[in-house]
Amino acid sequence: xxxxxxLMRRIPPKNSATALSALLSLLPDQSSNLLSQIDQPLEVxxxxxxxxxxxxxxxxxxxxxxxxPWSNKYHxxxxxxxxxxxELRKLEIEANDVFAIYRDQYYEGGTSSVYAxxxxxxGFAACFLIKKDGSRTGHGRRGYLQEGSWDAIHVIEVGAxxxxxxxxxxxxxxxxxxxxxxxASGSGTFNLSGSIRRxxxxxxxxxxxxxxxxxxxxxxxxxxxRYSLDQVYFGKTKEMIxxxxxxxxxxxxxxxxx
Amino acid sequence: xxxxxxxxxxxxQKKEIAKWFLVNSPAGEIQYVAxxxxxxxxxxxxxxxxxxxxxxxxxxxxxxxxxMPNRSGEVxxxxxGELSVNEYLDPRTAQVATVDHIKQACTVVRPxxxxxxxxxxxxxxxxxxxxxxxxxxxxxxxKGVCSVYCVNGKDVEGPGSNFELxxxxxxxxxxxxxxxxxxxxxxxNVGFKDDPQMIEVTGxxxxxxxxxxxxxxxxxxxxxxxxxTIFQHPEDCAIAIANIIRHHETEYMASLEVSYSKLPDTTFxxxxxxxxxxxxxxxxxxxxQISLTRDITKELGIGK
Numbered sequence: 001x002x003x004x005x006x007l008m009r010r011i012p013p014k015n016s017a018t019a020l021s022a023l024l025s026l027l028p029d030q031s032s033n034l035l036s037q038i039d040q041p042l043e044v045x046x047x048x049x050x051x052x053x054x055x056x057x058x059x060x061x062x063x064x065x066x067x068x069p070w071s072n073k074y075h076x077x078x079x080x081x082x083x084x085x086x087e088l089r090k091l092e093i094e095a096n097d098v099f100a101i102y103r104d105q106y107y108e109g110g111t112s113s114v115y116a117x118x119x120x121x122x123g124f125a126a127c128f129l130i131k132k133d134g135s136r137t138g139h140g141r142r143g144y145l146q147e148g149s150w151d152a153i154h155v156i157e158v159g160a161x162x163x164x165x166x167x168x169x170x171x172x173x174x175x176x177x178x179x180x181x182x183x184a185s186g187s188g189t190f191n192l193s194g195s196i197r198r199x200x201x202x203x204x205x206x207x208x209x210x211x212x213x214x215x216x217x218x219x220x221x222x223x224x225x226r227y228s229l230d231q232v233y234f235g236k237t238k239e240m241i242x243x244x245x246x247x248x249x250x251x252x253x254x255x256x257x258x
Numbered sequence: 259x260x261x262x263x264x265x266x267x268x269x270x271q272k273k274e275i276a277k278w279f280l281v282n283s284p285a286g287e288i289q290y291v292a293x294x295x296x297x298x299x300x301x302x303x304x305x306x307x308x309x310x311x312x313x314x315x316x317x318x319x320x321x322x323x324x325x326m327p328n329r330s331g332e333v334x335x336x337x338x339g340e341l342s343v344n345e346y347l348d349p350r351t352a353q354v355a356t357v358d359h360i361k362q363a364c365t366v367v368r369p370x371x372x373x374x375x376x377x378x379x380x381x382x383x384x385x386x387x388x389x390x391x392x393x394x395x396x397x398x399x400x401k402g403v404c405s406v407y408c409v410n411g412k413d414v415e416g417p418g419s420n421f422e423l424x425x426x427x428x429x430x431x432x433x434x435x436x437x438x439x440x441x442x443x444x445x446x447n448v449g450f451k452d453d454p455q456m457i458e459v460t461g462x463x464x465x466x467x468x469x470x471x472x473x474x475x476x477x478x479x480x481x482x483x484x485x486x487t488i489f490q491h492p493e494d495c496a497i498a499i500a501n502i503i504r505h506h507e508t509e510y511m512a513s514l515e516v517s518y519s520k521l522p523d524t525t526f527x528x529x530x531x532x533x534x535x536x537x538x539x540x541x542x543x544x545x546x547q548i549s550l551t552r553d554i555t556k557e558l559g560i561g562k
Contacts, residue, residue, distance in 0.1 A: 186483025
């Protein structure tokens with residue numbers, strides 16, 4: 001298992017789906033472990049009832065069917081599928097509506113889905129999913145990307161009330177890949193792909209609406225992850241390129257140095 | 259529950275999967291990948307088959323360079339210099355290096371035979387170009403190596419025939435302690451045409467970088483370009499070709515920097531904006547009400 005995680009840390013993130021299925025076939029006994037620890041790009045299905053798309057993950061899966069957050073029906077239909085309690089379903093409906101607006105404001109397109117389920121010791125859990133195709137043939141408003149995918153998976157565990165406080169534990173994964181054309185004579189592509197996962201814990205007052213609390217945490221986390229991908233991770237790869245081949249001005253400047 | 263139905267893989271399938279992981283290793287990381295693959299396979303025979311097939315492919319694709327034992331510099335592992343599975347020509351020193359692909363080391367060298375080397379006529383062009391490229395690579399890549407091979411017409415004895423050289427430049431930086439590895443590889447095919455007296459240059463540059471501290475982010479960039487110059491004396495050809503290489507690589511490096519500088523505010527924005535279209539943080543408390551009166555929001559249009 002450790003070796004499998006080691007491989008996932010090295011294999012190009014844009015090949016992660018192939019890598020995961022390769023690991024699953026090599027380590028069939030570890031399949032549930034692998035599936036729970038390795039995130040992979042989200043898949044989309046269309047809800048036949050309302051024509052809206054929804055996202056698939058382990059949390060809305062039962063046997064080989066997936067539950068749509070819009071119609072609450074399994075696709076393909078399932079006789080004895082699992083459903084959240086009426087109370088949780090209410091929260092789920094609300095969360096899907098609000099999160100769709102959030103998604104539209106930050107992503108200007110894309111697909112989102114929220115699923116809730118009963119947690120251990122009186123709490124509950126929910127996952128908030130976003131998938132965006134930012135390519136110029138997809139939802140890329142500005143048309144800069146030849147290829148561009150973003151998958152965000154936020155799993156949040158909400159504890160039971162304890163002395164007026166509620167514990168929230170958020171685990172977020174972002175996977176992305178973007179490809180642009182090189183802007184030099186000739187032809188070429190410039191691709192950056194990556195995946196990072198972070199966790200955030202908070203104790204918040206019961207007074208605050210749960211959905212608001214979850215939403216704020218996710219918003220803060222997404223902004224942090226976007227920032228570190230952009231500034232830290234992409235920045236490090238650029239630094240590496242500049243070490244391999246220092247830009248000419250730098251060479252001239254450092255030449256007289258001792 | 260459904261695990262029973264997954265059928266056993268054959269050794270050949272296992273080997274192919276192992277090979278896939280190995281060949282797709284990022285620059286400078288195949289040894290780490292091999293270690294993990296070995297412990298996942300738990301089958302030494304399959305592992306040995308996979309590494310013996312994958313390492314030569316990876317080494318050649320990554321243009322790895324290995325120190326030769328007699329302090330005569332480095333030999334580049336490339337198909338241009340490949341005489342047999344583990345013998346690689348170093349044209350500069352006219353030596354043939356025996357390479358242990360899996361250890362990624364050069365074990366012995368021997369002088370190249372006359373048949374393995376180009377004719378004197380070709381050697382004049384090759385040598386002159388090598389000297390110019392060494393100068394350029396020395397100025398440009400702090401840890402770069404280069405070599406010039408004759409890939410076509412090595413037995414041409416004098417004017418009147420076409421021949422082709424290939425310039426290989428490889429620079430690598432591995433710093434696993436900083437969770438960062440990278441390579442710059444370029445291959446320039448230089449076709450000397452007798453009629454008309456032209457030299458056609460096609461280049462392919464590949465740049466890769468991997469940063470993996472608490473994450474996995476990789477750059478993978480490729481570029482192809484073409485240029486040409488006139489067929490002259492070896493020294494003049496060498497200078498002209500080296501200038502073409504310098505010009506295109508410098509331009510390409512600048513374009514990489516442009517691609518990076520456009521990321522934060524342009525390119526990345528098509529995936530996710532820094533701030534919502536409203537330019538303020540999302541009003542979670544208000545939208546709860548909005549969601550209760552969904553129909554109204556729909557009429558007003560989403561956002562504002």
